[in-house]
Amino acid sequence: MSRNLASLLEVDAMMFPDSPGIIFEGKKITYGELNAKAGQIADGLRKAGVSKGDRVAIHLPNCPEFIFAYFGILKAGATVVPVNVMLKQREIEFLLSDSGSKIMFTFSEFLPEAKPATEKIEGFREIFVVGHRAGGEGIAFEKFFDGSNLSINAVDVHPDKDLAVIFYTSGTTGRPKGAMLSHGNMVSNAFATAEMYKYSHKDSIISAMPLFHAAGQTNVVTAAFSQGAAVVLLPRFSPEKVFDALTGERATVFIGVPTMYFQILSHPQADRFADNNLRLCLVGAASMPEKILTDFGDKFKVVISEGYGLSEAAPVVSHNPIDGVKKPLSIGIPIPGVEMSIFDEDDHELPLCQVGELVIRGPNVMKGYLNHPEATEEALRNGWLHTGDMAYRDEDGYFFIVDRKKEMILTGGFNIYPREIEEVLFAHPCIAEAAVVGIPDLEKGEKAKAFVVLKEGRSASSEEIMDFCRARLAAYKAPREVEFIARLPRNAAGKVLKRVLRGEEE
Numbered sequence: 001m002s003r004n005l006a007s008l009l010e011v012d013a014m015m016f017p018d019s020p021g022i023i024f025e026g027k028k029i030t031y032g033e034l035n036a037k038a039g040q041i042a043d044g045l046r047k048a049g050v051s052k053g054d055r056v057a058i059h060l061p062n063c064p065e066f067i068f069a070y071f072g073i074l075k076a077g078a079t080v081v082p083v084n085v086m087l088k089q090r091e092i093e094f095l096l097s098d099s100g101s102k103i104m105f106t107f108s109e110f111l112p113e114a115k116p117a118t119e120k121i122e123g124f125r126e127i128f129v130v131g132h133r134a135g136g137e138g139i140a141f142e143k144f145f146d147g148s149n150l151s152i153n154a155v156d157v158h159p160d161k162d163l164a165v166i167f168y169t170s171g172t173t174g175r176p177k178g179a180m181l182s183h184g185n186m187v188s189n190a191f192a193t194a195e196m197y198k199y200s201h202k203d204s205i206i207s208a209m210p211l212f213h214a215a216g217q218t219n220v221v222t223a224a225f226s227q228g229a230a231v232v233l234l235p236r237f238s239p240e241k242v243f244d245a246l247t248g249e250r251a252t253v254f255i256g257v258p259t260m261y262f263q264i265l266s267h268p269q270a271d272r273f274a275d276n277n278l279r280l281c282l283v284g285a286a287s288m289p290e291k292i293l294t295d296f297g298d299k300f301k302v303v304i305s306e307g308y309g310l311s312e313a314a315p316v317v318s319h320n321p322i323d324g325v326k327k328p329l330s331i332g333i334p335i336p337g338v339e340m341s342i343f344d345e346d347d348h349e350l351p352l353c354q355v356g357e358l359v360i361r362g363p364n365v366m367k368g369y370l371n372h373p374e375a376t377e378e379a380l381r382n383g384w385l386h387t388g389d390m391a392y393r394d395e396d397g398y399f400f401i402v403d404r405k406k407e408m409i410l411t412g413g414f415n416i417y418p419r420e421i422e423e424v425l426f427a428h429p430c431i432a433e434a435a436v437v438g439i440p441d442l443e444k445g446e447k448a449k450a451f452v453v454l455k456e457g458r459s460a461s462s463e464e465i466m467d468f469c470r471a472r473l474a475a476y477k478a479p480r481e482v483e484f485i486a487r488l489p490r491n492a493a494g495k496v497l498k499r500v501l502r503g504e505e506e
Helices: 007-015 031-047 064-075 089-099 108-118 141-145 183-197 214-225 239-249 258-265 270-274 290-300 373-379 418-426 462-470
Strands: 020-024 027-030 055-059 079-082 101-107 126-130 163-169 177-182 204-207 230-233 253-256 280-283 304-309 316-319 330-334 339-343 356-361 385-393 399-404 409-411 414-416 431-441 445-454 481-484
Touching: 007 031, 007 183, 007 214, 020 031, 020 064, 027 031, 031 064, 031 141, 055 064, 055 089, 064 079, 064 101, 064 141, 064 214, 079 089, 089 101, 089 108, 089 163, 089 177, 101 108, 108 126, 126 141, 163 183, 177 183, 183 214, 183 316, 204 214, 204 239, 214 230, 214 253, 214 304, 214 316, 230 239, 239 253, 239 258, 239 270, 253 258, 258 270, 258 280, 258 290, 258 431, 270 290, 290 304, 290 418, 304 330, 339 385, 373 385, 399 418, 409 431, 409 445, 414 418, 418 431, 418 445, 418 462, 445 462, 462 481
Parallel strands: 020 230, 055 079, 055 101, 079 163, 101 126, 204 230, 204 253, 253 280, 280 304, 445 481
Antiparallel strands: 020 027, 163 177, 304 316, 316 330, 330 399, 339 356, 356 385, 385 399, 409 414, 431 445
């Protein structure tokens, strides 16, 4: 049976027309209103010449217009191309050109980077601007809503062949690749994620996760919409905004990246977080240091659960059970319908507790990389998605990420996994954040270097930190260098950019 991802919104509009789908800065937008807005955008896109299968880019921050545009594009049968709002002209131009996008939605403040990026794109038609100013470039986004309240049904699609979204992966080297996700990929992942998180129509979900990121789209929006839940969308993260949403909206779920949890935990008014109606806290996009996980759970007495995902898998793959056993540092067990295994370098399955590459298969796995057949063949060989993450499975079937395959440090013939060192560093009383990378070493080939952010008002020497590690790790694992920095470089999803730390990118 054909199913457009936009059908999630259409079902909600029929079942819960007056229930809030989005709560943004105190304003509630019902499912009926959301569906009508998306329908008007779908109609406007058709009039602008957008056909089934065309690519339309969304270059917007967290705002209701992102949701309107997202489902409007899907209703029109086109493919969404989310664009990171922090990208510069050259980077935007590459994504638009590589994807073949014909239309782009952007924000007025982003026009200096966005508009020039469209000018060299063959076949590009128009740019629609949220917050359009009189005399400004592009067409005002509000033009879509000048007509009557249209009820446009979603275009019929093939769930496995027609693309819903193209997620561009940040990658570790080279230019990003577009992971092609079908409607079937996205719909299956929305329902499986909601089942794992036990979402219901009664939930209100707080999130400041960027909507242009896969986690923001699935963990938050489509998973919530699959159950008719409300999304309390924050334009940007701050502990104060989370505290206000908890009290004002009586939210039941909070989703954040590790840095958000750290900022809440260390905030002077952190006790405000304890006065809430939460049933669940979810960690997304990056791994949570054990100390923060433990300290947060102990202080606020709330269920906090960590999982794993990647853009190529729509993106959710696994999670610690909400009502079952949660193991610190584990990414949990596969979500419904998904299989995970550990392979050696020859693609043979490894026994329990042995480290190898994590592989995945299921209805959420991408169709391939756009314009990259060789990379697709390599990533999807033998029917499994090869993640590039080193992991193992324990006796209870729980998976543990050890580190990225490409980030493993080889020193004097020994393998070092940076995350193991980072967990030790996070236990130091003076350290707020830390990241470990491998750097060239004449004698050993590589050595571990730690980049450390100290807590405010605290001090420590490099030697003190290295001694701290030597007392808790095998000698060859301890970092040989420590550099103090004001903050770790991160992408919009909160992941540390280790290539920047290694000096591979300015």
